Amino acid sequence: MVVFAKDILEAAEFAEQEIESAVKVLDSIVDKNQWKVIEAFQRHQVSDYHFAGSTGYAYNDRGREVLDLVYADVFGAETALVRPHFASGTHTISTALFGVLRPGDELLYITGRPYDTLHKVIGKSGDGTGSLADFGIGYREVALTPDGGVDWEEVALAVTDKTKVIGIQRSRGYDWRSSFTVDEIGGMTEKVKTLAPQAIVFVDNCYGEFTEELEPTQVGVDLMAGSLIKNPGGGLAETGGYICGRRELVEKAAYRLTAPGIGGEVGAMLGTTRGLYQGLFMAPHTVGQALKGSIFAASVFRRCGFETKPAWNAPRTDLIQAVAFAGPEQLIAFVQGIQRAAAVDSHVVPEPWDMPGYEHPVIMAAGTFIQGGSLELSADAPIRAPYIGYMQGGLTYSHVKYGVLMALQSMRDQQLL
Numbered sequence: 001m002v003v004f005a006k007d008i009l010e011a012a013e014f015a016e017q018e019i020e021s022a023v024k025v026l027d028s029i030v031d032k033n034q035w036k037v038i039e040a041f042q043r044h045q046v047s048d049y050h051f052a053g054s055t056g057y058a059y060n061d062r063g064r065e066v067l068d069l070v071y072a073d074v075f076g077a078e079t080a081l082v083r084p085h086f087a088s089g090t091h092t093i094s095t096a097l098f099g100v101l102r103p104g105d106e107l108l109y110i111t112g113r114p115y116d117t118l119h120k121v122i123g124k125s126g127d128g129t130g131s132l133a134d135f136g137i138g139y140r141e142v143a144l145t146p147d148g149g150v151d152w153e154e155v156a157l158a159v160t161d162k163t164k165v166i167g168i169q170r171s172r173g174y175d176w177r178s179s180f181t182v183d184e185i186g187g188m189t190e191k192v193k194t195l196a197p198q199a200i201v202f203v204d205n206c207y208g209e210f211t212e213e214l215e216p217t218q219v220g221v222d223l224m225a226g227s228l229i230k231n232p233g234g235g236l237a238e239t240g241g242y243i244c245g246r247r248e249l250v251e252k253a254a255y256r257l258t259a260p261g262i263g264g265e266v267g268a269m270l271g272t273t274r275g276l277y278q279g280l281f282m283a284p285h286t287v288g289q290a291l292k293g294s295i296f297a298a299s300v301f302r303r304c305g306f307e308t309k310p311a312w313n314a315p316r317t318d319l320i321q322a323v324a325f326a327g328p329e330q331l332i333a334f335v336q337g338i339q340r341a342a343a344v345d346s347h348v349v350p351e352p353w354d355m356p357g358y359e360h361p362v363i364m365a366a367g368t369f370i371q372g373g374s375l376e377l378s379a380d381a382p383i384r385a386p387y388i389g390y391m392q393g394g395l396t397y398s399h400v401k402y403g404v405l406m407a408l409q410s411m412r413d414q415q416l417l
Contacts, residue, residue: 008304008408012401015299019312022295026288026316033210033284040073041281051274058268067276068264071232071242074280076218080244081254081264082228084237084272088372089206089227090117092241096225097121097165099243099253100200103136105164110155110188111180112144114204115173116358116382138162148177150188159196166192166199170216171207171318174382174390178310179318182212186219193220200249206230207318207374207392210287223249229373231319234282235395236275238370286375287319290393293377293400294321297391300404304417319375319392330416331387335365337410338379338391341403342367352383360384377403 050063058064064082071080086092101107107122114122122139123131132139142154159166168188171179180188189201203216203224209231217224226232228240243253254263269276298312298321307324310316325331332352339350345367352361360382368376377394381387394400411417 002406002409004405004409005412008405008412011300011303011408012296012405014303015296015312018299019292019295022313023292026291026295029211029213030284030288032213033287037074037281037284040070041277043073044069046070046277051277053271053273054268055270056268057266059266061267061269063273063277064267064269067273070277070280072244075215075224075244077224077244077250078247079250080242081250081257082240082242082276083257083264083267084228084240084269084276085257085267086227086241087239088117089204089225089230089241090115090121092225092227092243093118093204093206094121095241095256096202096223096243096249096253097132097167098135099256100202100223100249101132101137101164104138104162106138106140106160106162107132107165107167108139108155108158108163108199109141109167109169110150110158110192111167111169112175112177113141114167114169115171115206118204119359144175144177150191152191155192156195159199161198163196163199165202166196167202167204168216168221169204171204171320172309172322172390174388176309176322176324176386176388178314179208179320181315181317182214182216182219185216185221189216189220207320210284211291211316211318217245222246223253228276228279229370230375231287232280232283233276233370233373233375234279234286235370235373235375236279236282238272238275240272240276286395289395289397290319290375290377290400291316292397293394293404294319294391296397296401297321297323297404300408304408321391323389323391325387325389328383328387329414330411331381331383331389332363333411333414333416334389334407335363335379335381337407338365338377338403339367340410341377341399341406343399344369358382379403379407 054061123133205226223245228237298308352363355362364380379391
């Protein structure tokens with residue numbers, strides 16, 4: 001049994017008392033989301049025969065079809081495409097963008113530079129990789145204001161008659177900013193529709209599902225995508241992603257996933273269906289456990305002298321808890337401590353490396369049952385100034401608490417705390 005330093009345990013005890021009010025608010029959100037999911041299952045009469053696997057073309061796979069209906073219902077969208085065939089969140093987002101953009105169109109991100117793995121999807125003209133740029137699709141971005149808001153003056157200047165998709169990234173990514181609430185996204189969508197009535201509002205919803213009572217598609221967003229090995233998979237989905245929104249847009253994305261004229265009508269589920277349904281059922285509760293852990297982490301790290309974003313008592317709109325460190329040594333020790341707390345691969349010592357899709361060396365703690373499953377306790381960070389660690393997930397609150405204590409003890413053991 002690990003023996004934690006007395007002052008670290010005292011900080012944890014103080015934090016659990018401090019966060020009681022925030023946890024009570026969170027419990028109410030969990031209840032409402034759990035009931036919303038159950039009612040969607042009931043409306044569509046989900047039965048055990050929907051969990052049967054399919055092979056080959058999988059025509060008329062009723063489990064797959066009803067899963068799409070349930071997701072659309074839960075997210076307040078016209079339709080949804082939920083498939084294990086999406087390899088990652090980046091793949092899912094890429095499919096959505098390629099589905100609705102055409103040569104000569106332009107993609108405009110109004111929330112600053114998107115997450116690192118999308119940079120290669122956007123690409124550069126003539127790069128030969130099949131990126132958006134390689135297909136003659138333009139790209140521009142508008143940096144956020146110093147206080148983390150949308151710079152509407154610059155957005156108005158950036159919009160042209162070629163602007164086909166306006167992108168919003170809900171989570172902070174690798175930025176030291178607040179993630180956007182659903183209410184804020186609704187306000188952005190309303191303004192965008194005034195500036196560019198022809199544009200499709202797209203939201204990268206990764207890390208955001210079930211952290212609030214509403215989802216972006218319930219406040220006017222046209223198209224949205226996310227990963228099943230994050231929030232909506234509930235820790236049970238082994239792979240996959242979802243796209244939801246307006247029917248004609250989701251259909252175009254489905255044509256990109258498979259082939260024009262085929263779309264979502266085929267696609268063997270290969271035994272994954274039960275896990276996708278059960279994961280969605282578990283998601284509100286599991287997301288609540290992870291959020292409770294993030295609130296705890298924010299309080300403890302603040303108590304130990306670190307700046308955190310969001311603060312423990314700030315509104316939560318995604319899973320990510322950012323912590324600012326004094327230098328790379330502290331940051332690396334933090335991530336290694338999270339890995340030490342894992343049930344899987346706890347003996348592995350993470351080191352920074354040049355990970356595909358990222359522009360700087362990245363260190364990742366990923367002792368997860370599902371590889372890359374960031375609804376499970378994990379942490380990662382680019383090794384660049386400012387030295388920010390990003391912790392997310394936790395299937396149980398107890399595991400997050402253990403991980404936070406282990407991260408602090410790891411720094412203490414290396415005389416960095």
